[in-house]
Amino acid sequence: DPLLPFYTEYGSFYTNSITEWSAVLPEENKGQIFDICTKNNYESVAIIPIRAMDKLIGIIFIASKKKNMMPLDMVLTLEKMATYLGVAIERVQFREALFNEKELLDITLRSIGDAVISTDSDGNIVLINNVAEKLTGWIEKEAIGRHINEVFHIINEETRQQVSNPVEKVLATGQVHGLANHTVLISRDGTEYSIADSGAPIYSRDGRIVGVVIVFRDITKELKTEAELRRISQLESLGILAGGIAHDFNNFLTAILGNLSLARLYKNEEEKDKRLEEAEKATLMATELTQQLLTFSKGGLPIKKLSSIKNLLKDSTEFALRGSNVKPIFSIQDDLWNAEIDEAQINRVIQNMVINADQAMPEGGAIWIDAKNEYIQEDQIYSLSAGRYIKITIKDSGIGIRREHLPKIFDPYFTTKQKGSGLGLTICYSIIKNHGGYIDVESEIGVGTTFTIYLPAGSESISHEKLELDLELTKGKGKILVMDDEDFVRGLMEEMLKNTGYEVFTAKDGLDAINLYKQEMELNRSFDAVILDLTVPGGMGGKEAIQKLLEIDPNVKAIVYSGYSNDAIMSNYKDFGFKAVIVKPFRIKELSEVLYKVINDIIE
Structure with missing residues (x-):
């Protein structure tokens, strides 16, 4: 207190006679300074405070x-x-704190498992940790x-684009x-490394x-593991379904x-027709089952298209x-929205859920499958952004499931079943996540x-055409070349096409088809259309044959057909030079319609 004797305005204490000072000081206030001075026979004493940022950090003691x-x-x-000393000490302490902080940051960055790169506002690198060094191949200096x-x-x-x-x-x-x-x-x-990352701003x-x-x-390893889990889960589910499918x-x-x-x-012709119609209906039902099997077996990351969730x-x-x-x-x-999905993968999710529910009720029962449109607000559901979603619930x-098992239900290899790998729900979680959706269990x-399950809704509608039995054929005229490696298929195609008005030639593989096409073209007896089987085991299939045929005749009218409906060529046939596509099995009506449109250039 500068108003008291022996103190300056700065707060320093000084006296030129401890004896005089102690004489006016009450006994209870003498304290440690008096004891030190009496012990050492000091008479003149000065104590000057050293401050930094208005905080006492030391003293100068002279006696x-x-x-x-x-x-x-x-x-x-x-x-x-003392003022200069305070500033100097403050700077030293600041440097030490900064050094310690930097050292701690360096240790932290080099200890964490993630790679870290920092840049300045121009995008130039100012920091890179050892994990980032290993992944990028660039050392810090x-x-x-x-x-x-x-x-x-x-x-x-x-x-492969940047x-x-x-x-x-x-x-x-x-x-x-x-x-x-x-x-x-x-x-x-x-x-090459598959990576997940995020970038955040650094503010001053x-x-x-x-x-x-x-x-x-x-x-990279996580993605490979997910792919392997998908394959294993697919085989496991197919094994469960095999009995019902065979039946x-x-x-x-x-x-x-x-x-x-x-x-x-x-x-009696009427009775014959009735029996043949029933056989055809059964064939179409078997075809539907085959298509579902092909869809189910398809793997990989989502290849999305607008689809009907209801169907x-x-x-x-x-x-x-x-x-x-x-x-x-x-x-x-009724007016359930459509969604941009990979049908095969969402099909797998639904079937996996239903199979699990079925196995949970060995004595039989019911499964309730609900679906409705729902608007989700921001932060309403974890990991979902605001927007339109289709909410699906599957209840048995x-x-x-025990409460303690619920947090682990989507973990790889976790299962409460005596049989099974515990991979099915992990795959379901991965698929829904890759679709930008959300899955939960109670x-x-x-x-x-x-x-x-929540799936993001699409914005378009889908038109559907109902497949009906129709015996009316679209007849035409022309010279047709059919390539197929199976004798009975070639014979069947020949009979079907002859019955719709065409002259038919056949070849057992792509090479025979090319030679026959070239031969007839040189004799000015060109084919009006070519029908090529996509896959020929041990021989040239349709993919290679069409390229050779286009070299011979850029105007060739070729149709690709196959039982592998999930092959990329079947969905993008025009990119490979084909005019149309037919998926096996098919009816004579479908064949006649496609062929007529190709020959007469009325394909969409």
Whole structure:
């Protein structure tokens, strides 16, 4: 207190006689200073505080055994010195704190499992940790100062095109940005890593963006594991379904063979036609089952198209419950939105859920499948952005799942079944996640289990054409070349085409077809159309044959047909030079219509 004797305005204490000072000081206030001075026979004493940012961090203590050795001007000089000392000590402490913080940051960055790269506001690298060094192939001293695009080279795995760097997006928007799926980092030595990453802005104290930090990790092994899990889960589910499928195929074959046998016995044309019609219906039902099997067996990342969830739900559920004593009960909104999905993968999810529900009710029961449109608000459901969604619930009245098992239900290899790998729900989770959706489960022992799925809705409608039995043929004229490796298929195609008005030539593989086409063309007896089987084991198939035929005749009118409806050529046939496509099996009506349109150039 500067108003009291022996104190300066700065707060320093000084006296030129401890004896005089102690004489006016109450006994209870003498304290430690008096004790020190009495013990050492000090008479002149000065204590000057050293402050930093108004905080006491030390003192200057000067003492003499002589009196009158502490004049005020000396004390004031010492106070100035204390001010300089405070600033100096503060700087030293700040440097030490900064050094310790930097050392801690370096240790942290080198200890974490993720790769980290920081840049300045121009995108030039200022920091790179050891994990990032390993993945990019650039060591720190070489990377510092280089632009991020030189070191962090990323492409789209499917298109092989360069992906825009997250640093640019963050600097432009000031927001956190992540990489899209299928992003690959190409290391300095050419090694490729599938990565997941995010970039975030670095702000200064005044709120300016002064740089960007990118955090990324190698997910190559994770993606390979997911792919393997999908394959294993697919085989497991197919094994469960095999009994029901065999049962249904035998029923269809029984209907086909039985009706054909009866048709051969009947002499009445009306009775013959009726039996043949029944055989054709059974064949179409078997065809539908085959298509579902092909869809189910298809794997890989989502290949999306606008699809009807309503139809998929019913078809997938009924397919999974073939031969089961469990009954499906549907409650589906009439105007249910469509969705951009990979039908095969969502089909797999639904079937897996239904199979699990079926297995939870060995004595039989019911499965309730509900679907409705729902608007989701921001932050309403974890990981879902605001928008339109289709909510699907699959509920059973089975044995249920224990509460302690629910958090692990989507973990790989976790299962409560005596049989099974515990991969099915992991695959379901992965598929829904890759579709931008959400999946959750609720269960109670003895009551049952409910799975809830949210899928983003599409914005377009789908037109559907109902397939009906129609014996009316579209007849035409022309010279047709059919290539197929199976003798009985070639014979059948020849009879079908002759009955619709065409002259038919056949070849057993692509090479024979090319030679025959070339021969007839040189004799000015060109074919009006060519029908090529896509796959010929051990020989040239339709894919290779069409390229050779286009070289011979750029105007060739070729149709591709196959039982492999999931082959890329079947869905993108025009890109390979074909005019149309037919999926096996097919009826003579479908064949005649497609051929007529191709020959007469009325294909859409």
